[in-house]
Amino acid sequence: MGRRLLPWPTASGNRLLATLAALLLAGCQGSTPLGHVVVASRGNLDSVDPVDITSFAGGQLLSAIGDPLYASDASGALRPQLAEALPILSADGLTARIRLRRDVRFHDGTPFNAEALLFSLERFRALAKLSYLLDDRITALRVLGPHELELRLKRPYSSLTALLSSSNLTPLSPTAYRNHRRRSLRDRFVGTGPYRLVSSSPHKTTLLPFAQYWGAPARNRGVHLVTLSNSTALFGALQSGEVDVLLSQGLDSDQQRALAAQAARGQLVQGTGPALEIGYLTLLSDRPPLDQPQLRHALALSIDRRLISQRVSYGMRTPLRSLIPPPMAGSEPPAWPDYNPQQARRLFERFGFCRGRRLTLPLTFRSNVPTDRLFALTWQAQLQRDLGACITLEINGVESTTAYRQLDKGAFPMILLDWAGDYPAPDNYLTPLLSCSRAAGARCLEGSSVSFGSFWTATGLQEQLQASESLHGAARTRLLRTIQRRTAHGAAYLPVWQVAPRAWARQGVSTPRFDGSGRVLLQALSQQP
Amino acid sequence: MSRRRHLIRYLSGRLALVPLMLWLIASLVFLLLRVAPGDPIDALLGTRAPQAAREALRQQLGLDQPLLVQYGHYLSDLLHGQLGNSLTNQEPVSAVIGRSLPASLELGLVALLIAAVTGLAVGFSGVARQEGRLDLAGRIYGIGTYALPPFWAAMVVQLVFAVWLGWLPVGGRFPATLEPPSGSGFYLLDSLLAGNCDQLLASLRHLVLPAGTLGLLLSGVFANALRLNLRRALDSDYVEAARSRGLNEGRVVLRHALPNALLPVLTITGITVASLIGGALLIEVTYSWPGVAFQLQEAIGQRDYPVVQGIVVVVAALVVAVSVLVDLLVALLDPRISF
Numbered sequence: 001m002g003r004r005l006l007p008w009p010t011a012s013g014n015r016l017l018a019t020l021a022a023l024l025l026a027g028c029q030g031s032t033p034l035g036h037v038v039v040a041s042r043g044n045l046d047s048v049d050p051v052d053i054t055s056f057a058g059g060q061l062l063s064a065i066g067d068p069l070y071a072s073d074a075s076g077a078l079r080p081q082l083a084e085a086l087p088i089l090s091a092d093g094l095t096a097r098i099r100l101r102r103d104v105r106f107h108d109g110t111p112f113n114a115e116a117l118l119f120s121l122e123r124f125r126a127l128a129k130l131s132y133l134l135d136d137r138i139t140a141l142r143v144l145g146p147h148e149l150e151l152r153l154k155r156p157y158s159s160l161t162a163l164l165s166s167s168n169l170t171p172l173s174p175t176a177y178r179n180h181r182r183r184s185l186r187d188r189f190v191g192t193g194p195y196r197l198v199s200s201s202p203h204k205t206t207l208l209p210f211a212q213y214w215g216a217p218a219r220n221r222g223v224h225l226v227t228l229s230n231s232t233a234l235f236g237a238l239q240s241g242e243v244d245v246l247l248s249q250g251l252d253s254d255q256q257r258a259l260a261a262q263a264a265r266g267q268l269v270q271g272t273g274p275a276l277e278i279g280y281l282t283l284l285s286d287r288p289p290l291d292q293p294q295l296r297h298a299l300a301l302s303i304d305r306r307l308i309s310q311r312v313s314y315g316m317r318t319p320l321r322s323l324i325p326p327p328m329a330g331s332e333p334p335a336w337p338d339y340n341p342q343q344a345r346r347l348f349e350r351f352g353f354c355r356g357r358r359l360t361l362p363l364t365f366r367s368n369v370p371t372d373r374l375f376a377l378t379w380q381a382q383l384q385r386d387l388g389a390c391i392t393l394e395i396n397g398v399e400s401t402t403a404y405r406q407l408d409k410g411a412f413p414m415i416l417l418d419w420a421g422d423y424p425a426p427d428n429y430l431t432p433l434l435s436c437s438r439a440a441g442a443r444c445l446e447g448s449s450v451s452f453g454s455f456w457t458a459t460g461l462q463e464q465l466q467a468s469e470s471l472h473g474a475a476r477t478r479l480l481r482t483i484q485r486r487t488a489h490g491a492a493y494l495p496v497w498q499v500a501p502r503a504w505a506r507q508g509v510s511t512p513r514f515d516g517s518g519r520v521l522l523q524a525l526s527q528q529p
Numbered sequence: 530m531s532r533r534r535h536l537i538r539y540l541s542g543r544l545a546l547v548p549l550m551l552w553l554i555a556s557l558v559f560l561l562l563r564v565a566p567g568d569p570i571d572a573l574l575g576t577r578a579p580q581a582a583r584e585a586l587r588q589q590l591g592l593d594q595p596l597l598v599q600y601g602h603y604l605s606d607l608l609h610g611q612l613g614n615s616l617t618n619q620e621p622v623s624a625v626i627g628r629s630l631p632a633s634l635e636l637g638l639v640a641l642l643i644a645a646v647t648g649l650a651v652g653f654s655g656v657a658r659q660e661g662r663l664d665l666a667g668r669i670y671g672i673g674t675y676a677l678p679p680f681w682a683a684m685v686v687q688l689v690f691a692v693w694l695g696w697l698p699v700g701g702r703f704p705a706t707l708e709p710p711s712g713s714g715f716y717l718l719d720s721l722l723a724g725n726c727d728q729l730l731a732s733l734r735h736l737v738l739p740a741g742t743l744g745l746l747l748s749g750v751f752a753n754a755l756r757l758n759l760r761r762a763l764d765s766d767y768v769e770a771a772r773s774r775g776l777n778e779g780r781v782v783l784r785h786a787l788p789n790a791l792l793p794v795l796t797i798t799g800i801t802v803a804s805l806i807g808g809a810l811l812i813e814v815t816y817s818w819p820g821v822a823f824q825l826q827e828a829i830g831q832r833d834y835p836v837v838q839g840i841v842v843v844v845a846a847l848v849v850a851v852s853v854l855v856d857l858l859v860a861l862l863d864p865r866i867s868f
Binding site for chain 2: 033036038044046047049052054129130131132135183184186199201202203204206224225226227228229230232233235236237239240241242243368399401402404405406451
């Protein structure tokens with residue numbers, strides 16, 4: 001016993017191991033080629049075909065390899081992109097003529113024209129998961145000339161230009177897609193954008209600048225979009241210098257805060273985009289106990305948005321008292337009441353609560369969204385502190401897919417959800433939540449209001465929604481405010497916060513800039529040597 | 530009956546059960562997915578799409594058909610070797626598995642190698658002096674690695690070696706700016722065959738943390754198994770007999786005790802391989818390793834029925850194949866086993 005049974009590594013063996021380890025750590029590293037930028041985010045890319053894409057990550061990619069007819073800047077202002085000018089509307093507002101640029105080429109070298117646009121839009125209508133974007137609005141498309149297209153609308157639509165700024169509607173080369181007219185093309189893309197797609201896999205996409213691009217050339221020599229599966233990995237990848245730019249989607253609040261603090265110290269650069277995502281509570285308005293509008297109103301007065309925003313997101317989510325995110329038309333002044341526990345208590349008392357009797361209310365949150373869980377816990381504690389004698393929240397988590405499935409069945413008395421319009425337009429925040437095609441009094445029987453789980457409507461609201469979609473200017477803003485006031489009065493939806501996309505870049509990379517849809521302008525990223 | 534004929538009969542019996550097992554697994558996963566709450570249409574479109582668009586997509590994906598019809602199509606396709614297409618992008622499930630399975634196998638095999646080498650070394654080292662310091666350290670190591678929660682260990686390792694020290698990549702399988710090796714999907718093998726140093730070392734750098742973490746976490750099982758079996762073997766009569774014949778201790782251990790002690794370890798290796806093929810989920814998710822477990826997790830989240838079904842069936846088939854192979858190997862190597 002006590003003797004060596006196996007030879008331990010010798011000195012030469014140790015040297016060999018050390019050399020191998022050194023090579024692993026330092027040698028042959030995949031350093032970023034000069035002028036290339038690595039951008040990381042969460043969320044896989046299953047397809048690069050606009051007809052398949054529904055995710056934010058997909059939209060981010062499309063905004064770099066495609067060009068919509070119109071584009072919006074971070075302030076929300078729309079300008080022509082592939083179109084030569086804004087649409088020319090007929091007197092009845094039912095026909096729109098769009099003149100197209102003549103100097104645009106697809107990545108395969110073929111020219112962009114009205115026929116190509118018609119091909120792309122028809123293909124989108126036939127195949128796309130989001131085909132309703134066009135089907136809800138457009139009845140027919142017609143080529144008027146080599147560079148002019150006519151759209152026939154179902155009814156006048158004042159956000160048509162915003163709709164046509166959707167990156168999913170980017171034109172595709174009819175030549176490249178001739179065999180994919182009726183099926184999607186997952187791994188190749190031939191559009192007109194500033195970048196051409198070189199390679200694509202669910203976790204990595206490589207883009208190189210398109211030499212014949214009609215607009216301003218990209219300020220870098222290529223972009224590599226990578227996806228990592230969790231927030232810690234994303235955070236670590238930027239800290240270790242593996243990636244140059246990190247997008248905020250899917251990053252935990254703690255890590256966003258740490259990155260913002262580093263940016264404040266000058267260790268990173270931070271860019272912030274327009275806040276197009278809203279977080280809101282849906283209240284089931286057609287069943288007790290929340291079938292009482294005054295009780296819903298009491299809940300509206302009970303949310304200390306500032307405190308919750310601080311505790312949940314360190315103030316990075318802006319408290320919101322409007323369904324339309326500011327600064328869009330109709331969002332100001334806020335229609336929902338501010339936090340007022342005294343008034344809330346009085347309302348609860350009217351229903352016999354607070355004096356030895358407490359309302360117990362279930363609050364559901366999406367268990368796979370960390371911020372939702374934090375919101376539920378924080379609001380529960382805040383209510384316990386401020387109105388503990390009147391109300392108790394029973395919180396429970398449900399995975400988001402399951403939650404969506406059960407919304408229209410009225411399964412959740414109160415649930416926290418989020419929403420971001422497919423394109424930046426005020427009606428994109430009202431119609432999807434409030435639309436109701438069949439109602440019995442204030443109870444919606446059929447429509448989006450049912451799909452979103454509130455079952456709430458009001459007399460004449462549907463007509464007002466439709467009218468707001470066709471009005472322009474001040475008249476439209478007035479009507480949007482009216483709809484918001486009525487919805488706030490109904491209190492079936494309680495806006496909580498709005499979320500602005502952020503991006504952080506390591507030093508030496510230019511500050512990330514955003515477009516009006518909240519996507520980073522990849523072509524504007526540059527790396528200083 | 531000769532031993533060979535016994536063996537063939539034993540093997541035939543095991544193989545005859547395979548189709549039944551696979552049918553049961555395939556049917557169970559089909560049923561459970563449909564019973565579970567959630568809907569692929571909701572996963573694809575969220576709450577945003579109007580009802581008409583949702584119904585149109587449901588029809589397009591064949592989800593409007595009665596459950597029995599869907600089951601019939603599924604089994605028929607399966608019998609013809611067709612796993613169907615992904616609901617999210619219509620990519621053939623076989624392509625999804627073909628892309629992700631090599632990643633899992635590569636990770637699993639390297640992790641197994643690390644686990645076996647480390648675990649056996651630790652297990653073996655304690656035998657020299659029972660109840661000595663080395664033996665005690667080995668026991669603590671075995672219990673510690675076995676008890677560590679994988680996600681926690683993976684995150685700590687990731688934080689230390691990738692974020693703080695910056696020695697190795699945080700995640701992924703290959704650097705974003707390099708073109709990955711093409712061929713079999715096993716990056717180490719492909720880059721070796723191509724003789725590409727950049728690709729080989731880039732692949733190794735990405736493999737070190739996930740395979741190292743997984744390997745070390747598994748090594749405790751090997752260490753404990755070898756330590757216990759070797760100790761039992763060293764106390765046995767045939768080892769005493771060998772010692773009494775004057776053989777030196779090294780020869781007694783290596784020639785007489787170790788081969789017998791390794792037989793149960795072979796069984797453990799088989800079970801570990803089987804669990805590694807589909808079970809390294811937490812490691813794959815933490816390190817963004819694009820393997821089948823990671824793919825399965827995403828497919829479940831998206832309620833992508835064909836991908837979930839396909840992965841489960843293929844992984845089940847592999848697990849069954851590995852366990853049959855291990856049983857066969859043990860039966861061949863151990864004359865005490867009768868069949």
